[in-house]
Amino acid sequence: MANTILSNGVRNNLLTLQQTTAQQSVIQNRLATGKKVNSAIDNPVNYFTALSLNDRSSQLTGLLDGISNGIQTIQAASKGIDGITKLVQSLQSTVKQAQADAAQNRPTKAGTALATATEAAVTSKSLKDIALDKRVVDDNGATANTATATYSGNVGGPVLAAGDEATTSITLTSGSTTYTASFLSTNATVRDVVNEINKSGIATAFVDEKGQLNIKGIGSEKVQFGIGTATFTPAAPGAPTSAEIAAAGTTALTTAQGATSDNPDFGFALTDNSAAGTTITGSSITSAVRSNLIDQFNDLRDKIDDLAKDSSFNGINLLAGDRLTIQFNEKTGKNQTKLDIQGSNLTSDNLGIPKAVNTQLTGFLNFQNDADLDKATQSLTGALTSLKSLASTLGSNLSVAQTRQDFTKELTNVLTTGAGNLVLADPNEEGASLLALNTRQQLSQTALSLANQADQGVLRLFG
Incomplete structure (x- = not known):
């Protein structure tokens, strides 16, 4: 069959109409998919870059x-x-x-009574006060050590000769804590000893109404207690130096730790020479x-x-x-x-x-x-x-x-x-483009119709 021969005007208008229809198809596909790049054919660089970005995002x-x-x-x-x-x-x-x-099991020990009823009758004081007022050393060896109306008495410590001084030392140990103290005791009383023990933080001391010195541990651990007194003659009468006091304190401390003969003056016999004084243990009573x-x-x-x-x-x-x-x-x-x-x-x-x-x-x-x-x-x-x-x-x-x-x-x-920026279509832009193409299509169709009418005018010349 012979090819139909179209005039040049009709052919050009037809080509324009075909191009417009193709562009419409592309834009309609973009609007349908939402993408301006749907395959590598559309834009290989953008397509594969977006694919990589989306893959990492996923x-x-x-x-x-x-x-x-x-x-x-x-x-x-x-x-x-x-x-x-x-x-x-x-x-x-x-x-x-x-x-x-x-706690019900605190270590407690009471010594022997340091005062008697006879002394109470003579002094008109309580057994407790008599005991507290007694001197630590025997400063009146020529007379009895008991208290009288004119003499406070002593607990039978070492005899203090004329011109001598005395140092008393105490030692207290509870667990891993040890407290030692030495003080000049020439004129010291049992009250001074009680006060010194109470400074230790390991045990407390008090004299009860029976005139007994009591030692009680602060905690539940057993307490080792020792006390000793030593006399010395200072180089300058009535003015002992600190070195002389310390030296006598060392001797007194040895006695306190039970390394010498017993010192039962306060009712605590220090017979265990291997321990730091008398061991005071708690009771078996529990709270x-x-x-x-x-x-x-x-x-x-x-x-x-x-x-x-x-x-x-x-x-x-x-x-x-x-x-x-x-x-x-x-x-x-x-x-x-x-x-x-x-x-x-x-x-x-x-x-x-x-x-x-x-x-x-x-x-x-x-x-x-x-x-x-x-x-x-x-x-x-x-x-x-x-x-x-x-x-x-x-x-x-x-x-x-x-x-x-x-x-x-x-x-x-x-x-x-x-990724979207590389492949997604702008619906506003694509919609505007489609509208423009629709207008162009209508204009192309009108132009094609006019071209056909021109060809028909030629035929009328032969009518």
Whole structure:
């Protein structure tokens, strides 16, 4: 079949109409897909760049779930520490209750009576006052040592010759603490000795209504007590030097520590030369209040272990020694960015909180012993310090994880937006273009019609 011959005007208008229709098809496809680059044919550079950006954004979005789980794991451990801190504070309260109740087993010893009823009758004073007023040294060796209406008496210490001076030394030991003191005692009385003992911080002293000197430990630990007096002749009468007093004090201290003959003047015989004086032990009586607090203390202690075991999330427990790894980027090997958190095995034992008992056992807390309760207070304070340090570490790691979570969200948005800028179509622009093409199409159709009419005019010449 012969090809239809079109005039030049009709052919040009037809070509323009075909081009307009093709452009309309492209724009309609952009509006339908929302993209101006739908394949590598449209724009290879933009297409593959956007594909890479979207791929990275997708990988980072996938990591967000792991980061979120990691954050929850850290928060679970942090909540566990908060709960354990409250339990430790409750333990502190329990120990304070025990300390508030006076121990029944404090070491106490009473010496022999330092005053008699005969002296009371003669002096018209109480046995207690007579004992307190008696002098430490025998400054009246020619007469009886008992108190009279005109003489206060003495406790039978060394005889003080004319021109001599005397130094008295005491020693007190409780646990690892030792207190020693020496003082010029030429004119000292039992009252001075009581005051000196009360300065020690290890034991207290008092004279009871029977005229007996009593020594009582501050805590529950046994107390070793010794007292001794030594005389000396100073180079200058009535003016002893500090060196002379100290030298006599050394001799007196030797006596106080039981290294010489007995010194029963105060009713405490120092016969054990291997010990620092007379050993004063506590009684076997226990405090019912403290005994009742033992179960409360141990129950709270067990709850620490239980709470730590339950502070897990998604199978990971940072308070049970587990390790948590949070991945922050999509890379592997050396280029991978991650956060490694090594948990701690948090137990009452590891916090240094011993189990409470009613007796003195190694490694346990004796609730009847004041020294043990003091040590428990220190241990609990140390436990709170450890918990605070651990909480601070977890808080720092949590801050890092949350910062990376926010950063990853923002980065994925940047990547997605960047990819969109390369391939997405502007609906306003494309709509305007389509409207313009529609107008052009109508004009092309009109032009084609006019061209056909011109051709028909030629045919009318032959009519």
